[in-house]
Amino acid sequence: MHEGIIIQARTGSSRLHNKILLPFCGTRRIIDILIDNIKKDNPGKRIVLATTDRPQDDVLENVACEAGVDCFRGDEKNVLDRFIRAAETFGLERFVRVCSDNPLLQTGSFQRLFDEHDARPADYVAFGFRNGLPTIKSHLGLFAELTTLEALRKVAATTDDPLFLEHVTIYLYTHPQDFSIRLLPLPCELEERFDLRFTLDTAEDFALLKDIYEAYANLPEKTPGNLVELVSSKHEWKETMLGNIKKNAK
Secondary structure: OOEEEEEEOOOOOOOOOOHHHOEEEOOEEHHHHHHHHHHHHOOOOEEEEEEEOOHHHHHHHHHHHHHOOEEEEEOOOOHHHHHHHHHHHOOOOEEEEEEOOOOOOOHHHHHHHHHHHHHOOOOEEEEEOOOOOEHHHOOOOOOOEEEEHHHHHHHHHHOOOHHHHHOOOHHHHOOOOOOOEEEEEOOHHHOOOOOOOOOOOOHHHHHHHHHHHHHHHOOOOOOHHHHHHHHHOOHHHHHHHHHHHHHOOO
8 A cells, every 4th residue: 555644744834834844952943853853763654745735835845855855736625635635646555644633742653654555554544642642633642544536535535614624634543333443552651641732833833842842852762751850850841831721722
């Protein structure tokens, strides 16, 4: 099965414009860090940066070119169509979907998604909490999700609701009667941790994640457990994170 990784990216975030292009760790930007980590942890996998066809996102096409990954440009609001056409263009039957605003994404976990899909094929494979909530619906920001071109084509043929066109996979896991859904167990140290926020929406998130990332990058071993311990050791980080969770509903 032809497979790859599709990164969803744009510069036009309303809450923090250009957030993935701002200096984050020294001169490195979040998009640079993300692409580098994906390439390192997923050798041989096709990587596609799927951005919009708006002129302001020309810069992201340049980023893809400089990083040596593919680029696809499509509709800004109909992200579902953008993913379908990106997969068709590059011959991907299944792919891991990546949100570009998660600097601490555990890119080494992608192969687990492919392996689980090999073992028991499904329309949607992701990590999830015991209560059935996929991590994409939490503030965690540490894991990606796998789906197939066939599944997204079925969604596109079923609905034109703007919610499902903008949020690529939500129709899949909210309609388990129509799609096969597999949620993989989280590492035990992340279970029930709805007090953690490693995703990026606002300037407050950016400042906090910048500090966390710099400290995490210096750890000899980088695991979710060590990341949780790191955050738990800083009272001010925990308080800021909880405040950001309250202000930014998922």
